[in-house]
Amino acid sequence: MSPLTALSYVLPHRLLSSIARKLAYSRNSRLKQWLIDTVIAKFHVDMSEAAEPDPRAYPSFNAFFTRALRPGARVPDPDPRALLMPADGHISQCGPIKSGRIFQAKGQSFTVEELLGDAESARPYAEGLFATIYLSPRDYHRVHMPFDARLIETVHVPGRLFSVGTDAVASVPRLFARNERLVCHFETAFGPMVQVMVGALLVSGVETVWSGVEIPPYGHRITRKNWRQQDITLARFAEMARFNYGSTVITLLPPGVAELAPQLQAQSPVRLGQRLATLIG
Numbered sequence: 001m002s003p004l005t006a007l008s009y010v011l012p013h014r015l016l017s018s019i020a021r022k023l024a025y026s027r028n029s030r031l032k033q034w035l036i037d038t039v040i041a042k043f044h045v046d047m048s049e050a051a052e053p054d055p056r057a058y059p060s061f062n063a064f065f066t067r068a069l070r071p072g073a074r075v076p077d078p079d080p081r082a083l084l085m086p087a088d089g090h091i092s093q094c095g096p097i098k099s100g101r102i103f104q105a106k107g108q109s110f111t112v113e114e115l116l117g118d119a120e121s122a123r124p125y126a127e128g129l130f131a132t133i134y135l136s137p138r139d140y141h142r143v144h145m146p147f148d149a150r151l152i153e154t155v156h157v158p159g160r161l162f163s164v165g166t167d168a169v170a171s172v173p174r175l176f177a178r179n180e181r182l183v184c185h186f187e188t189a190f191g192p193m194v195q196v197m198v199g200a201l202l203v204s205g206v207e208t209v210w211s212g213v214e215i216p217p218y219g220h221r222i223t224r225k226n227w228r229q230q231d232i233t234l235a236r237f238a239e240m241a242r243f244n245y246g247s248t249v250i251t252l253l254p255p256g257v258a259e260l261a262p263q264l265q266a267q268s269p270v271r272l273g274q275r276l277a278t279l280i281g
Contacts, residue, residue, distance in 0.1 A: 002167045013161035013201060014218050020202040021216070024062040024244055035061040043138035049073045066141050066207075066242045074140075074272045076237040081279040083146040083258055084237055085270050086195060087249050088139040092169060094131040094264050097252070102130050105170040112252065114177035115196060117157045117222050121185065124192050127255040131264070131276055132176065134164060134248050142242040143249050146276055149186035149193055151210060151232040157181050158219035164200040164248045176250060182206050182214050184240070190279060194252040197241055205244040209234070214241075237273060253277065 026032055036055050039045060047053045051068040058064035076084050093103050100122065101109045112122035135141060159180040162172050169175055180199040185192065197206045199215055206215040210232050211225075234240060258277040264270070 002171075011201070017161055017199075017202055017218075018216070020245065021205060024065065025060050027060055032058070032061045032064075036064045039065075039137055043136065045138045049140070062205075062244055065137075065244060068142070069140055076273040077275045079275070079278070082275045083253070083277040083279065084144065085133070085272055085274045085276045086146050086240070086251055087133050087135055087141075087143045087270075088272050089133045089135040089270060091264055091266055091268050091270055092132040092134045092164075092248065093266050094260055095129070097125055097128050097130050100126040102132075102176075102250075104132075104175060108170070108173055108175070110174040110177035114174060115181075115250070116183050116194065117155050121155075121183075121194075124254045125194065125252045129253040129255075129258065129260055129277065131251045131260065132248060133250075133270060134169075135243060137245065140272065141244070143195065143197065143240050144272055145234045145236055145238050145240050146195075146251060147188050147190075147193065148236045149188045149234055151184065151227045151230070151234065152187050152192075153185040153227060154208070154211070154214070154225045155183040155185070156214060156219050156223040156225075157183060158221065159199075161199055161201045164198065176248065180215060180218060182208070182241070184208070186234075190257040191254045193254075194250075195240060196250040196252070197243065198248040198250060200245070200247040202245050206241060206247075207244075208241040209239055251276065256280065 049069055051070045100112050103109050112125045113119045116122050160178050162168050162175055162179055176198050182197040184195045207213050258279050260277045261275045
């Protein structure tokens, strides 16, 4: 465990994230430009992919960080049986869910029930598939839909805000089931599907296209919202939500409906729209 990861056990997570949020939304021209220029230089951000390629055109760091892509910068796999990668980033882990447990890193795992916040919601995924995708500060920070789906419910699960970097994932037990997160339940032609937006240290917000800002406000109890009567349907490849600063999205699929793309493995780079899995039959 790195010294920074060890220190994160005692850091005031929400206070730091609240400070980061204020900085991210600041309209101070010098401050916001220094933040933008620093991230572009340090993480080699490719601004040619952005709908607005001029770094000075963004009114705040958050506007830069949640920037849209130019048309055609990402295209969906044309096979209608392909479930799409929901985000740019790297595969943290992916594979089968075994007896209700999701593999995190060597010696680390957590249960679907812990991740989703209740046993009933976890049951359909007990022997299914998962893919955990880490978004670094250089990546496009909007999350899209793997497949056509209707929104059923969201569950805001309060928790900590540990870093989701490689060392923390390898060192912090049950990290993704401990961090604050927004669980999004969908209904599809092949059955249920879950997208989990996992918060992280210095992540100052999670927003959805149907409801706006979800995190913050930070929660102290599980909060459920029933969307069944709202008839919110999102198309395959459509934007679903966005992160402010880097974090992780976890996709869960029930058993027997799809096979993960064979080339996917831990730490492999991925791009929005490429094949995540292929429907069976």
